[in-house]
Amino acid sequence: MTDDPPTVLVVDDDPSIRSALHDLFESVGLRVAVFGSTREFLHGRRPNGPCCLVLDVRLPERSGLDFQRELKEANIRLPIIFLTGHADIPMSVRAMKAGAVEFLTKPFRDQDLLDAVQLALDQDRGARATERLVEALRGRFAELTPREQTVMALVVAGRMNKQIAAEIGTSEVTAKVHRANMMRKMQAASLGDLFVMAGHLGMAGKAAGPDRTDDA
Amino acid sequence: MLLVALLSNGLLEIWFQYQTHTSSLGRIQSEQARAASAKIEQFIKEIQDQIGWTTQLPWAAGAPFEQRRFDALRLLRQVPAITEIAQLDPTGHEQLRVSRLATDVAGSGTDFSEEPKFTEAIAHKLYFGPVYFRRESEPYMTLAVAGARRAAGVSVAEVDLRFIWDVVSQIKVGQHGHALVVDAQDRLIAYPDLSLVLRNTDLSGLAQIRQARANSTDPTTPDPLEARDLEGRRVLSAYAPVAPLGWLVFVELPLDEAYAPLTASIERSGLVLLAALGLAFFAALLLARIMVGPIHALRSGAARIGSGDLGHRISIETGDELEALAAQFNEMAGRLQESHADLESKVEALRRNEAYLSAGQSIIQTGSWAWNVETGEIYWSQEVFRILGFDPKVHKPAVGASAALLSPDERQIFQQKLEAAVRERGEFAYEYRIVLPDRSQKSVQSVAKPIVNSSGTLEYIGILADVTDRRRGEEALRRAQAELARVSRVTTIGEFGASIAHEINQPLAAIVASGNACRNWLANGPNLGRAKESLDRIISDANRAGEIIRRVRALTRNRAPEQVPLMVNDIVDDVLTFAQGELDARKIAVRKEYLAAGLAIMGDKVQLQQVLLNLVMNGIEAMAPITDRRREVLIRSQRDDDGNLVVTVQDNGTGLDPIDAQRIFDAFYTTKPDGMGMGLSISMSIVEAHGGRLWVSPAIPHGTAFHFCLPAASRRPS
Numbered sequence: 001m002t003d004d005p006p007t008v009l010v011v012d013d014d015p016s017i018r019s020a021l022h023d024l025f026e027s028v029g030l031r032v033a034v035f036g037s038t039r040e041f042l043h044g045r046r047p048n049g050p051c052c053l054v055l056d057v058r059l060p061e062r063s064g065l066d067f068q069r070e071l072k073e074a075n076i077r078l079p080i081i082f083l084t085g086h087a088d089i090p091m092s093v094r095a096m097k098a099g100a101v102e103f104l105t106k107p108f109r110d111q112d113l114l115d116a117v118q119l120a121l122d123q124d125r126g127a128r129a130t131e132r133l134v135e136a137l138r139g140r141f142a143e144l145t146p147r148e149q150t151v152m153a154l155v156v157a158g159r160m161n162k163q164i165a166a167e168i169g170t171s172e173v174t175a176k177v178h179r180a181n182m183m184r185k186m187q188a189a190s191l192g193d194l195f196v197m198a199g200h201l202g203m204a205g206k207a208a209g210p211d212r213t214d215d216a
Numbered sequence: 217m218l219l220v221a222l223l224s225n226g227l228l229e230i231w232f233q234y235q236t237h238t239s240s241l242g243r244i245q246s247e248q249a250r251a252a253s254a255k256i257e258q259f260i261k262e263i264q265d266q267i268g269w270t271t272q273l274p275w276a277a278g279a280p281f282e283q284r285r286f287d288a289l290r291l292l293r294q295v296p297a298i299t300e301i302a303q304l305d306p307t308g309h310e311q312l313r314v315s316r317l318a319t320d321v322a323g324s325g326t327d328f329s330e331e332p333k334f335t336e337a338i339a340h341k342l343y344f345g346p347v348y349f350r351r352e353s354e355p356y357m358t359l360a361v362a363g364a365r366r367a368a369g370v371s372v373a374e375v376d377l378r379f380i381w382d383v384v385s386q387i388k389v390g391q392h393g394h395a396l397v398v399d400a401q402d403r404l405i406a407y408p409d410l411s412l413v414l415r416n417t418d419l420s421g422l423a424q425i426r427q428a429r430a431n432s433t434d435p436t437t438p439d440p441l442e443a444r445d446l447e448g449r450r451v452l453s454a455y456a457p458v459a460p461l462g463w464l465v466f467v468e469l470p471l472d473e474a475y476a477p478l479t480a481s482i483e484r485s486g487l488v489l490l491a492a493l494g495l496a497f498f499a500a501l502l503l504a505r506i507m508v509g510p511i512h513a514l515r516s517g518a519a520r521i522g523s524g525d526l527g528h529r530i531s532i533e534t535g536d537e538l539e540a541l542a543a544q545f546n547e548m549a550g551r552l553q554e555s556h557a558d559l560e561s562k563v564e565a566l567r568r569n570e571a572y573l574s575a576g577q578s579i580i581q582t583g584s585w586a587w588n589v590e591t592g593e594i595y596w597s598q599e600v601f602r603i604l605g606f607d608p609k610v611h612k613p614a615v616g617a618s619a620a621l622l623s624p625d626e627r628q629i630f631q632q633k634l635e636a637a638v639r640e641r642g643e644f645a646y647e648y649r650i651v652l653p654d655r656s657q658k659s660v661q662s663v664a665k666p667i668v669n670s671s672g673t674l675e676y677i678g679i680l681a682d683v684t685d686r687r688r689g690e691e692a693l694r695r696a697q698a699e700l701a702r703v704s705r706v707t708t709i710g711e712f713g714a715s716i717a718h719e720i721n722q723p724l725a726a727i728v729a730s731g732n733a734c735r736n737w738l739a740n741g742p743n744l745g746r747a748k749e750s751l752d753r754i755i756s757d758a759n760r761a762g763e764i765i766r767r768v769r770a771l772t773r774n775r776a777p778e779q780v781p782l783m784v785n786d787i788v789d790d791v792l793t794f795a796q797g798e799l800d801a802r803k804i805a806v807r808k809e810y811l812a813a814g815l816a817i818m819g820d821k822v823q824l825q826q827v828l829l830n831l832v833m834n835g836i837e838a839m840a841p842i843t844d845r846r847r848e849v850l851i852r853s854q855r856d857d858d859g860n861l862v863v864t865v866q867d868n869g870t871g872l873d874p875i876d877a878q879r880i881f882d883a884f885y886t887t888k889p890d891g892m893g894m895g896l897s898i899s900m901s902i903v904e905a906h907g908g909r910l911w912v913s914p915a916i917p918h919g920t921a922f923h924f925c926l927p928a929a930s931r932r933p934s
Binding site for chain 1 (some may be wrong): 714717718719721722723724725726727728729730732733734735736737740743746749750753756757760797800801803
């Protein structure tokens with residue numbers, strides 16, 4: 001799977017800012033896509049590669065912060081760097097809590113912006129890798145028999161073989177077989193590995209049922 | 217008159233009395249003199265007769281001697297005055313002498329035949345000898361009587377004239393009067409003071425005697441004569457001759473006594489006259505009291521009333537026409553006093569009114585003046601003098617006097633306006649500045665109305681108002697209002713501060729970004745084409761930032777309002793430049809309806825921007841609580857039916873409470889927790905200063921609409 005080169009997405013209603021940012025990012029060799037509004041952004045094609053969003057806080061129709069929430073709700077994961085003409089602290093706190101990479105006040109030092117962009121791109125790159133891993137884990141998890149999925153959940157929950165056997169109503173030996181099959185199918189080299197995988201699959205530390213892994 | 221009459225009457229009476237008295241006195245005295253003369257004559261006659269009796273017997277017959285002697289003695293006894301009697305025989309010889317002093321001598325025979333006493337006696341039967349004084353003291357007279365017959369001889373008697381004294385003494389002439397007798401030789405024979413007689417006094421020196429002698433030929437009885445007697449007293453003297461003897465009898469009355477009755481009468485008359493005079497005087501006094509007094513009172517009263525003492529009343533109680541006249545005078549004076557008091561009160565009221573007027577003029581710093589165009593007569597009130605800085609005692613009102621205080625330019629305009637007003641007989645109004653002698657300046661306003669009286673004389677009546685303070689106040693107010701408007705504007709801009717900062721930050725951020733890009737293009741490659749593009753954007757953005765700063769400065773600059781042609785849509789766009797950020801931040805959509813494109817107005821751009829900013833800000837705040845609908849502000853410009861511009865700023869906010877709507881344009885009235893309450897008030901005054909109107913109305917279905925209308929540029933009064 002080949003990724004597109006990293007791309008900076010810019011949403012700003014001010015054409016001067018748009019042009020200047022476009023120019024600036026290009027001058028450091030980044031791919032740039034600019035949008036005059038959030039609607040334009042949503043309708044545009046998102047590149048398949050690491051990217052980040054440089055978002056003006058104040059936009060006509062809806063603010064940048066609202067748009068951040070909308071994206072999150074739409075499960076569109078994208079590191080966001082906020083730009084604002086005048087920032088106040090509550091606004092920046094809210095943005096950062098909501099996962100913003102950086103909150104920059106215009107006019108900003110270019111290095112700050114570029115650093116933030118780099119960080120965001122790295123984040124996205126990592127995120128994209130994690131996402132791919134999780135995809136693979138989900139695939140492996142899907143390969144498990146229902147009984148193996150149950151055993152995995154019980155293992156992650158910290159049950160002993162005897163307990164697992166009691167839970168699923170088999171002998172301890174049978175439970176051991178299921179466990180071994182599960183470990184092999186999940187390509188987990190150790191119990192620790194399995195715990196990490198379980199974390200990626202959203203079942204870490206919980207007695208997760210198999211119904212919680214249907215999402216992909 | 218009365219006095220003269222009385223006096224002349226009295227004098228006449230006295231004169232007549234004097235005449236009567238004098239003549240009667242004269243008569244009496246003459247009569248007395250004659251009586252005395254007669255008595256003396258009688259006395260002599262008796263002696264003569266007695267002697268005659270003794271001279272009967274003729275000597276020849278030889279009558280007995282003793283008989284003769286006896287006769288002689290009897291004679292001596294019978295006639296005491298005879299001191300000695302001698303009988304001479306016809307031959308003239310003394311035959312007998314019987315004397316009281318000596319012994320009788322008989323037949324002495326002494327010859328006396330040659331002596332006058334014998335010869336005269338023989339010749340005239342009677343002889344009166346001269347008076348002689350025996351022993352030089354006693355007056356004697358020889359009286360010789362011849363007998364009827366020659367033979368009887370002559371009897372010679374020596375008569376002691378002292379017996380005449382008795383006669384004379386018996387003559388009583390008044391109280392102190394006397395009689396005297398002188399002989400033919402003017403010697404005193406008889407006089408009450410015997411000593412004088414006995415001294416053989418010669419009286420020929422006396423005036424009355426000389427007079428009498430001179431008059432002796434005159435048979436008529438002379439009038440009495442005023443003369444001096446022996447003792448030098450003034451006497452009234454009358455005389456009578458004792459014919460046979462050549463004697464004169466004088467009866468003399470002292471003048472004072474003689475005229476005593478007259479004097480008394482005169483005194484009486486005088487007294488009567490005095491009494492009459494006194495009476496007349498008192499009568500006159502009385503009359504004066506009765507007549508002249510009231511008249512005098514009337515006259516002096518009239519004079520006092522005439523001299524202004526109207527309170528004076530004439531008091532006359534004569535009960536006649538004078539009293540009636542006085543009553544009329546009093547009534548007249550009363551009416552005069554009333555009308556005078558009335559007049560005085562009117563004058564006082566006038567004076568007070570004038571004082572009030574003057575004070576009022578002083579307070580309102582407005583004087584009054586009048587100018588008769590035909591006669592050039594000018595009146596200035598005190599206040600006019602004061603305003604022009606003239607002294608009423610020194611300066612005379614004159615048309616040119618105030619003009620001299622004007623600058624040459626204004627003087628010319630003043631003259632032209634005045635001449636035009638006079639020519640058209642119209643009103644005159646001009647406000648101008650004057651420079652007083654002390655170099656201080658004043659703004660004065662002169663307003664006048666023409667008045668044409670019946671004779672066609674044109675007169676201007678006007679006021680001169682000192683409007684310096686008013687103009688200064690207006691100027692100060694204008695400045696204060698401008699300052700307030702500016703402060704308000706700055707405040708408003710402060711409210712849009714974030715918005716404006718954003719507006720400036722945008723190009724600045726772009727400049728920074730482009731600058732960094734440019735640097736990168738220059739460092740990598742270098743890519744000069746891209747670098748130039750970056751620089752172009754930098755310049756463009758810098759200009760944009762500068763433009764925004766210029767607009768903000770224009771809004772906050774302290775400058776005098778100006779009147780320039782403006783296109784209202786440009787102003788709206790400018791305002792939205794400032795407000796856009798705020799509108800975006802509050803998620804407020806702006807809708808613009810420019811329906812009056814090309815309509816120009818006259819006004820001050822900054823002030824009108826301020827009004828719009830205010831209205832937009834109000835709209836923004838009114839929509840703050842709105843969450844259930846889209847926030848929108850509508851800005852519309854349109855023409856009304858009269859061709860004027862109407863601008864509407866409408867929000868769809870909470871709307872306005874009707875109570876607030878009534879007071880919302882008042883100063884310091886605010887519905888906002890942190891509002892000053894000046895925005896709309898100032899907006900109102902700005903719009904009104906532009907000859908327009910600002911009002912509010914509810915918007916349908918939500919919110920509030922503010923409207924202001926401005927006269928189109930062509931319609932704006934200059």
